[in-house]
Amino acid sequence: MNPRRKKRLFTVLAVIFGIGSAVGLTLYALQENINLFYTPSELVNGKGPELEKPTIGQKLRIGGMVVPGSVVRDETSLDVEFQLIDTGPLVTIRYQGILPDLFREGQGIVAQGTLIEPNVIEAFEVLAKHDEEYMPSEVAEAVKGIKHEKPKYNLNSEN
């Protein structure tokens, strides 16, 4: 092999090696760090054609509207509990800490956390979008049919 070819071969091999290891590492990291997104009804009724439900202890993201009147704050600590809804079932979120400024009842939020009971999530992060008119697009999609489908719960009374 002449030196020019040799150099080329080396270059190509190095590039393949670089990209290969990058892809490998990425896939590995992705496996651990992809969080599936659920809406409250998907969490309770199952998601997709197979109606898959998350298992207890699984890390996930959930998005929905904060049910008005459901926010309960602990008087002495920073524990807070509230319920999320999209079209039907309610899911309870427990969180310890200060909620974002844009967190309000009736507002769309996204929480990230661990499933501790079939419909209870212990969140380590609660996100509300910068804009006051924001509804997470995932939630917007999920509640698209909300006008045609009568909510199974009355939003204004405690359940």
Add this chain to the structure above:
Amino acid sequence: MIPEIGYFALVLAMALSLLLCIFPLWGAYTGNLRLMRAAPSLALGQCLFVLFSFGILIYITLTDDFTVAYVAHHSSSTLPWYYKVTSTWGGHEGAILLWLVMQSSWTALVALMSKSLPWVLRARVLGVLGFLGVGFMLYTLWMSSPFERLLPYFPVEGRDLNPLLQDPGMIIHPPLLYMGYVGLSVSFSFAIAALLTGKLDNTWAKWSRPWTMVAWAFLTLGITIGSWWAYAELGWGGWWFWDPVENASLMPWLVATALLHSLAVTEKRGVFKSWTVLLAITAFSLCLLGTFIVRSGIIVSVHAFATDPDRGLYILSFLAVVVGGSLALYAARVSQVHSEGRYRFASREVALWLNNIFLVVATLIVLLGTLLPMIHKELGLGSISIGVPFFNQMFAILIVPFALLLGIAPMLRWKQNKLSPLAKKWLVNVALSLVATAAWLFSNYEQVSALTFMATALAVWIMFSTVSDLLQKISLQASISEGFKRLGLSYWAMVLGHVGLAFVIASVTLTSAYSVERAVAMKPGDIATLNEYQYRFDGVKEIRGPNYSGHAGVVTVLKDDELVTELYAEKRLYDIGMQFMTEAAIDDGFFRDLYLALGEQMSQGAWSLRIYHKPYVRWMWLGGILISLAGFIVLADKRYRRRVKKGAQA
């Protein structure tokens, strides 16, 4: 009437852009010098009309003309005047107009500063810039005009600027970021012009380099300020979230950084030419992709921007034309590009090539992490999110070889090197960095994890290697002052840039490892302790600002019973949007920040408070500023200055 004049000025600017796109390119194609000569005046004219139009937008905002939809949506009469000015780029339409201002200003600058270029090249560069101008102006006029009226029913009062954007950081962050973003279009145009001309020689690299450098410096500064704004304003104590919107600016930065290094090789050694061109194309394409991500709403992001599928589609089509067109041109011309220089494995060429590989891989990771959720969803596989841990993990892996290389590379010479004399020096530096890191960390902290130690050691290693190389190069000269003069500004820029990166790595590592936070509920008189500081809550007082009211939590910070500072952590309620905003109170320091955010009112006069102790967090922005300074310093380099002067006479 006045808003219509602003719109009309844009129409004229667009007409001039169209001419700027057609005349010079046609002239260069047919060899018609007269057509080519029209380019600079068209560029200047276009810029003047855009500036005029932008001036009108500022004017109607300052005069509270709520018949204009943009003003009604993003400003209000109680907004302080400087935030009124800010509001002109606080929304989508205005931000795009700001983009146009930047774009046409860069174009005008290129027209003014390119007098020593051959006419064919000059015309083509300006023609390509004109084409980009047309793309964005058409977009503005067609679907994103900030001059649309709300007639006949218009509000008496505007909806105010999003309170989050009412912050000094937001006044300067978007212009700086756009300056950098759009500035990369200059490197892009040079690359396309060079491909069209078919002459990819060192002159092209020499020309492109200072422009790329300045654009990159602005981009660096913009990102740094953005991170500082997020930290100071969002009230959660974080500085980087790996949000799609943040990633949108990071990707062009990474590629532009690769481009700068690759341009240096192309200029000095005449190799990597086709690669450099590809990077220039990629960098700007990623800017367009970023705009698409931010403006189309296709990706879920915590940042809210006006989102509209039609607009997204336009930007996507424009992106496709730009990327497709330039890649086709690249494919057609790249076979003509030959690199003449030869080099061995142990050489600066290879080191810089590796640097490029790492930066491109980093870009791919960010790209993948940003786009994968979207692709996943479009494929009907459901909605996923790729969170902070993914990016952190990947970057933690990537930074190790990158930082090691960064300490070694500056000492390597072009073409080839004997490694053994250098290896000794490297071993000394490695030993020194390990000892210094151990001394630093173990004297300050009880627990030091292996990961923290390694990452800190890498930062120290970059610092030591850079400084020791600097000292050695100075010692080669007759005297120290001679050494300082001889080294040249590009070398100094490299030193600054690398030292800046060392600061950033150290800061990211230490602040991630040793930041502590406490969320507490406190009544007046209560004391909370965090690290060596005591925080005494003295109650809240009412505050009233120009367009908000609220409470300020008064907290006295003590250390060993001595007063450190008094902090006011505010909770504001903005009058118009009735939106709550946390205004964190920060006691900044070189070694640590004390950061306080006021939460909600609880029962019996108690308030929730979040207290953070963040060591070395300020180094991050110090590092960012140093890095961008590196870009600006190169401008003062004699090589570039002389050429500008020569250009001015010609």
